[in-house]
Amino acid sequence: KAGVTQTPRYLIKTRGQQVTLSCSPISGHRSVSWYQQTPGQGLQFLFEYFSETQRNKGNFPGRFSGRQFSNSRSEMNVSTLELGDSALYLCASSLSRESSYGYTFGSGTRLTVV
């Protein structure tokens, strides 16, 4: 079955612009989480969506937002981009919010802000 699909794979944006990243989870998976990965900070949790509702949120400014659609696809948006937003953004889906379930990750979107 298809894995977690993230689009686009690569993006180059300029400071001040906004960007939208997309994530299609594995069919049947209802939980989608987003992470930012940078060499200096490692994996940092952005937010989690389940049944179209944000369930948890990490410690990121309000410029970072997301949503989930009825088909469980998710988007995240970053407004007023800063150089420090350059990172690999990873989406992960899970069948359930039960703790015994692991994540399946997408390949990520590499965002470069210039």
Added chain:
Amino acid sequence: AQSVAQPEDQVNVAEGNPLTVKCTYSVSGNPYLFWYVQYPNRGLQFLLKYITGDNLVKGSYGFEAEFNKSQTSFHLKKPSALVSDSALYFCAVRGDNYGQNFVFGPGTRLSVLP
């Protein structure tokens, strides 16, 4: 608060030798523990998990991990390393309360030398 420590940034091992990547954790309640591997410019791939039962867990690609409750550790091991095992390895913990997020360690870079 949940936390994961991976005390070694880098582990070097010769091909054919056994490898260990260390992980210790802190969590309230019972821990659910996971290991993921990341290859360059890719998302994280699931290796194995401990939920309950036997303390020795076997996973993908010949990897195994030993859960030690008294030492709050979950070290990843492989009896004979391959050059293709060279990658970034992440340990993660999730508490057993419903809806708890994953907490990832900072990652350990494994280099297997031919």
